[in-house]
Amino acid sequence: MDRSTDVGQDQSAGRIDRRLLVERASHRWLQAAGYLAVGLFAAIVLTLVYESLPLLAEYSLVQALTSANWDPAQNEFGFLPAIVGTVYVTVLSMAMGAPIAILAAVYIAEYADGRLKTLVSSFIDVLAAIPSVIFGLVALIVVVPFVGDYLAPAVGVDATGVGILTVSLVMAIVVTPFIISLSVESLEALPDELRESSLGVGATKWETIRSVLLRAAGPGIFSAMLLGFGRVFGATIVPAMLIGGQTQLPDSVFSTGQTLPTLIVNDFGELMSLPLTQSALIFVGLVLVVVVWAFNFGAMLVRSRLQRRWQY
Amino acid sequence: MDRYARQRLFGVFTRGATALVVGVMGLVVGVTILRGGRVLLADPAIAITPPGSRYMLEGTGGFLHAVLGSVLIVGPATVVSMTLAVSTALYLQSDYSSKRFSDVTNMFLNVLWATPPIVYGVFVLTIIIAIGARTSLVFGIVAIAIFQYPIMTRYTDEALRSAPDAVGEATYGLGATRFESAFMTIRAALPGIVAGIVMGFARGIGDAATVLFTAGRSTNMPAGPFEPATTLPVLIFDQAMSFNAEVRAHAYAASFVLIVAVLGLILTSKLLAGRYARFAPGGRHS
Numbered sequence: 001m002d003r004s005t006d007v008g009q010d011q012s013a014g015r016i017d018r019r020l021l022v023e024r025a026s027h028r029w030l031q032a033a034g035y036l037a038v039g040l041f042a043a044i045v046l047t048l049v050y051e052s053l054p055l056l057a058e059y060s061l062v063q064a065l066t067s068a069n070w071d072p073a074q075n076e077f078g079f080l081p082a083i084v085g086t087v088y089v090t091v092l093s094m095a096m097g098a099p100i101a102i103l104a105a106v107y108i109a110e111y112a113d114g115r116l117k118t119l120v121s122s123f124i125d126v127l128a129a130i131p132s133v134i135f136g137l138v139a140l141i142v143v144v145p146f147v148g149d150y151l152a153p154a155v156g157v158d159a160t161g162v163g164i165l166t167v168s169l170v171m172a173i174v175v176t177p178f179i180i181s182l183s184v185e186s187l188e189a190l191p192d193e194l195r196e197s198s199l200g201v202g203a204t205k206w207e208t209i210r211s212v213l214l215r216a217a218g219p220g221i222f223s224a225m226l227l228g229f230g231r232v233f234g235a236t237i238v239p240a241m242l243i244g245g246q247t248q249l250p251d252s253v254f255s256t257g258q259t260l261p262t263l264i265v266n267d268f269g270e271l272m273s274l275p276l277t278q279s280a281l282i283f284v285g286l287v288l289v290v291v292v293w294a295f296n297f298g299a300m301l302v303r304s305r306l307q308r309r310w311q312y
Numbered sequence: 313m314d315r316y317a318r319q320r321l322f323g324v325f326t327r328g329a330t331a332l333v334v335g336v337m338g339l340v341v342g343v344t345i346l347r348g349g350r351v352l353l354a355d356p357a358i359a360i361t362p363p364g365s366r367y368m369l370e371g372t373g374g375f376l377h378a379v380l381g382s383v384l385i386v387g388p389a390t391v392v393s394m395t396l397a398v399s400t401a402l403y404l405q406s407d408y409s410s411k412r413f414s415d416v417t418n419m420f421l422n423v424l425w426a427t428p429p430i431v432y433g434v435f436v437l438t439i440i441i442a443i444g445a446r447t448s449l450v451f452g453i454v455a456i457a458i459f460q461y462p463i464m465t466r467y468t469d470e471a472l473r474s475a476p477d478a479v480g481e482a483t484y485g486l487g488a489t490r491f492e493s494a495f496m497t498i499r500a501a502l503p504g505i506v507a508g509i510v511m512g513f514a515r516g517i518g519d520a521a522t523v524l525f526t527a528g529r530s531t532n533m534p535a536g537p538f539e540p541a542t543t544l545p546v547l548i549f550d551q552a553m554s555f556n557a558e559v560r561a562h563a564y565a566a567s568f569v570l571i572v573a574v575l576g577l578i579l580t581s582k583l584l585a586g587r588y589a590r591f592a593p594g595g596r597h598s
Binding site for chain 2: 106288289
């Protein structure tokens with residue numbers, strides 16, 4: 001046998017081996033990475049549930065969620081004030097932010113074009129990337145005096161300016177660019193035939209947008225709003241800076257309060273000294289996760305439902 | 313009101329809403345830059361003055377330790393997160409996994425993406441307590457990496473999806489293995505991937521809720537990987553809540569640095585996306 005071809009075959013066989021080895025090893029690694037998302041999800045849920053058990057052993061779920069008395073020093077853990085505060089903030093800021101977000105999205109997707117469109121949508125991108133701590137900081141010198149010195153006296157209330165309304169105003173600003181870009185995306189995904197045929201039968205542009213486009217893009221816009229809901233619900237830094245941190249049931253939109261995330265921020269210092277506090281605060285984390293995830297799965301469900309109903 | 317008047321009115325509304333949003337953005341950026349720039353110009357030394365343990369009370373000391381902390385936490389976190397994100401996104405491509413698997417995983421990624429950052433902070437903190445460690449730079453990195461992972465995976469997945477099928481077909485046609493083919497697909501999708509990485513970095517550097525309990529609110533220079541550190545957003549948060557007016561003023565100087573960094577990163581992402589476009593088949597050659 002010719003020795004030289006033998007060596008050549010060996011070499012090429014070696015090269016193929018190496019390539020297959022790389023292929024096999026990379027497959028293992030990528031497979032592990034592929035399961036990472038699910039694994040992380042499971043790890044978070046299991047950890048939070050496990051760490052919440054000590055609290056739930058002492059309190060019933062109903063008791064913890066409906067009691068208004070929050071006093072870790074006395075082993076009293078009632079989450080109602082924080083829940084009410086969170087719901088207040090979420091509903092108010094969505095009520096203020098969502099209509100503006102949808103109108104702006106319609107403008108960007110349907111009215112603006114060329115340079116102006118690029119300019120406005122990159123402004124919105126920038127707004128979405130500004131850290132929320134900066135919104136909180138600017139709000140301290142702009143929104144707080146506005147609410148405290150003008151808005152509250154105008155309706156005859158005595159308020160310092162920090163409180164639920166202030167947080168809602170700022171959160172409306174924080175969440176708007178997020179809803180806008182998702183809504184623009186779903187409006188732009190619509191086929192041009194829709195616009196053409198609606199305008200072709202004599203509808204005005206506004207009628208086209210209202211009766212055809214918003215309907216066709218409805219599932220996307222609706223799930224954008226639900227995602228925005230989840231964003232506000234889990235917001236931490238802005239409420240911690242502007243809500244005032246009072247654990248009591250708020251009596252008006254101008255009063256100070258507490259949200260679920262701010263409860264964690266404000267009380268984690270007491271973690272080491274009080275036995276059940278740690279468990280209680282981790283339970284708050286669990287509640288946050290469950291609600292936000294429910295919103296998410298809800299958004300997906302509603303989206304597919306509406307897609308089936310509002311077919312075009 | 314006839315339908316044309318209604319149409320005009322609606323047009324005015326949409327313009328007004330957009331103007332409001334853009335105006336608010338101008339206000340936020342403007343106030344931060346003007347006010348922070350003024351504080352910084354009045355006393356440039358606050359940027360580098362080494363802080364002491366009592367600087368929150370006395371109003372002395374700067375924010376260099378927080379800048380360093382931010383870089384030392386978010387930099388490594390971005391590298392870790394990027395490696396994992398690109399791997400996950402690759403696995404979700406049809407060459408490796410089934411459509412069903414990637415749909416399910418995408419659902420979980422969406423849910424992780426929407427999870428409030430404070431939850432990641434609490435999650436990592438429970439791990440710290442469970443293993444008896446203390447808050448430090450390393451755990452800050454872990455928390456930020458977890459926070460960035462779903463964001464970057466989404467961007468990367470989208471970029472890989474939009475890479476032309478021809479790349480895969482051509483490489484398989486030449487006898488490439490899946491990994492070699494994936495490598496070329498990554499090259500083709502590089503503009504989108506780089507944009508995703510920069511955006512993930514920008515989000516990570518701006519987030520305070522995840523590092524609040526995991527990195528520790530140190531007032532000293534970061535001393536080592538297992539020592540406490542702090543980041544700019546946490547510093548701004550702490551300073552803004554201070555009772556000392558001078559300390560509160562310093563928060564604006566730090567936020568000036570933060571907003572300039574974030575704006576710079578967004579600009580970089582746009583520029584890089586343009587620059588790497590030459591790797592894409594049929595892309596612009598420069």
